[in-house]
Amino acid sequence: MGIKGLVESGYLNSIPPEFVFPSNLNDLEVEEVPTVDFSQLTAGTPDERSKAIQVIGKACREWGFFMVINHSMPRRLMDEMLNVGERFFDLTEEEKQDHAGKELFDPIRCGTGFNNGLGNVFLWRDYLKVHVHPRFHAPHKPADFRETSEEYCKKARDVAEELLKGISKSLGQEENYIHNKMDIESGSQLLVMNLYPPCPRPELVMGMPPHSDHGILTLLMQNDVCGLQILHNGKWVPVNPPPYSFLVNTGDHMEILTNGRYESVVHQVVVNSNATRMTIATGHGPPLGAIISPAAELVDSENHPPKYQGMKYRDYIELQQTNQLEGKSCLDRVRI
Ligand code: OGA
Ligand code: NI
Helix, strand or coil: CHHHHHHHCCCCCCCCHHHCCCCCCCCECCCCCCEEEHHHHHHCCHHHHHHHHHHHHHHHHHCCEEEEECCCCCHHHHHHHHHHHHHHHCCCHHHHHCCECCCCCCCEEEEEEEECCCCCEEEEEEEEEEEEECCCCCCCCCCCHHHHHHHHHHHHHHHHHHHHHHHHHHCCCCCCHHHHHCCHHHCCEEEEEEEECCCCCHHHCCCEEEECCCCCEEEEEECCCCCEEEEECCEEEECCCCCCCEEEEECHHHHHHCCCCCCCCCEEECCCCCCCEEEEEEEECCCCCCEECCCHHHCECCCECCCECCEEHHHHHHHHHHCCCCCCCHHHHCEC
């Protein structure tokens, strides 16, 4: 029935044992994730642009994450997305059942988080995943889901494209380098909505276990409740993004393409006891059929021989799903 249903049933006096997955709510490092001013990147003076590119490069090398402010996504649309997402999770179980628990590559899939690497532990998270590019899909309820998400996903692609130009430049390449290498034009885009209801014993459960994201770039926004933590220099750093910002991270296929120059960083989600958290992510990647390996331009065969074997994007996603990797990244499976 989903975590939301479980919490709202009112019978939750203790945590069902199948959900127990102790999280670390202590021993956190307080550090600030770098911030990129999108308007300087896209419309600044030449000097501002080159500074913004430097910030991006440094963030990619040292964090694998950065916050993006003053971007081109309208605030109104971010609010509408959160609102329509909330109403999706409010649908009855029967209505959501149309999309429940089908195959990995089904265009629309919803369910409750599940971590099969750790003895089949359930996660404190309900989710909806929708393939929105190259073909756009949308659940038919709520009625306005399609229109709102189509506009949002298109504008998220625009933001991602601009960031990829900055990232390409920061690698010393021309601005369309990654776009062309990864065939972003026909690339895949996945919309993920995550709902983390409050939990009476947050220290006993996990919203999302440690993992890294497949693909090139993930753009994440949230309602006003925090919960994401990034593994940075061996410590978990909680992230508190400013309202209406995007939290952006480079994915496994950016690490593969750049032969490890830009790492895909492990992150996790903890929950809390008083507020529902909702996040909306768009994952941007190459076409599912594309084989991704380290780029010749970024491999220096004498000093930096290729570190990853090439693999079809679709096969990589399958591998990641079948081996929930006990806190590690699926990249370990393709490292040479
Ligand atoms: C993800 C993810 C973080 C969050 O969807 O891969 O890491 O805060 N989400 O929901
Ligand atoms: Ni993630």
